[in-house]
Amino acid sequence: MLGSTPGWPAVLADGPVVLRPYKRSDGRSWSEVRIANQEWLAPWESAPPGPWSEMNSTRAYSYVYQDMRRSARKGESMPFAVCLDDQLVGHLNLGNIVRRAFSSAYAGYWVDHRVAGRGVIPTALALAVDHAFGPGGLHRIEVNIRPENRPSRRVVEKLGFREEAYHQRYMHIDGNWRDHLGYALTSEEIAAEGGLLARWRRVRA
Ligand SMILES: CC(C)(COP(=O)(O)OP(=O)(O)OC[C@H]1O[C@@H](n2cnc3c(N)ncnc32)[C@H](O)[C@@H]1OP(=O)(O)O)[C@@H](O)C(=O)NCCC(=O)NCCS
Numbered sequence: 001m002l003g004s005t006p007g008w009p010a011v012l013a014d015g016p017v018v019l020r021p022y023k024r025s026d027g028r029s030w031s032e033v034r035i036a037n038q039e040w041l042a043p044w045e046s047a048p049p050g051p052w053s054e055m056n057s058t059r060a061y062s063y064v065y066q067d068m069r070r071s072a073r074k075g076e077s078m079p080f081a082v083c084l085d086d087q088l089v090g091h092l093n094l095g096n097i098v099r100r101a102f103s104s105a106y107a108g109y110w111v112d113h114r115v116a117g118r119g120v121i122p123t124a125l126a127l128a129v130d131h132a133f134g135p136g137g138l139h140r141i142e143v144n145i146r147p148e149n150r151p152s153r154r155v156v157e158k159l160g161f162r163e164e165a166y167h168q169r170y171m172h173i174d175g176n177w178r179d180h181l182g183y184a185l186t187s188e189e190i191a192a193e194g195g196l197l198a199r200w201r202r203v204r205a
């Protein structure tokens with residue numbers, strides 16, 4: 001029901017970085033970028049069983065798309081295609097949305113290795129968090145990261161997320177149960193700074 005999905009659908013932008021809902025027609029570009037990034041993404045994702053090329057084909061996209069759409073419509077997630085200069089280059093999802101007294105979500109993301117290091121994901125995460133705390137009506141965003149994933153830890157550290165937990169054998173990734181560091185941010189922590197994008201702009205300046 002639309003009434004149960006505050007903040008969705010939405011298009012968020014900061015310069016060339018645009019977050020928008022996926023479209024049915026994204027299949028070819030989604031598949032191209034996923035297949036080109038197998039080695040880059042596989043160590044950090046909980047992948048469905050099956051060969052990467054099949055799980056990330058344009059045919060697989062139609063199932064992925066339906067799944068994302070269904071979950072977003074139920075208010076359980078906000079799955080954004082991350083675009084740079086109109087090209088689909090990544091993904092950012094606010095998932096496991098729980099409302100009422102918790103009002104919290106988990107953020108997950110990836111970007112094409114060909115545009116890594118340009119601040120695309122910190123910008124995308126800052127946009128998504130500000131949206132979640134505003135129209136999305138949420139209070140807390142959590143990010144869980146394998147300790148070995150230095151680039152992802154840098155993303156949340158640069159944005160000033162708090163490191164608040166160590167989860168042992170937290171998620172099955174790349175063939176084993178992997179420990180994760182838990183980072184989080186609540187709306188009070190950035191309210192006085194005019195939001196996370198404003199903070200990120202100051203950090204980058
Ligand atoms: C983690 C990730 C999303 C970061 O996105 P990004 O848009 O490149 O983020 P940034 O531009 O802020 O770069 C973050 C860090 O990546 C590292 N980095 C920069 N360029 C890089 C490159 N070409 N290749 C590898 N790492 C690079 C740097 O340590 C950088 O930190 P710094 O700004 O302190 O130098 C991206 O590396 C990625 O998609 N990794 C694979 C999937 C993944 O790990 N997802 C997250 C799971 S928790």
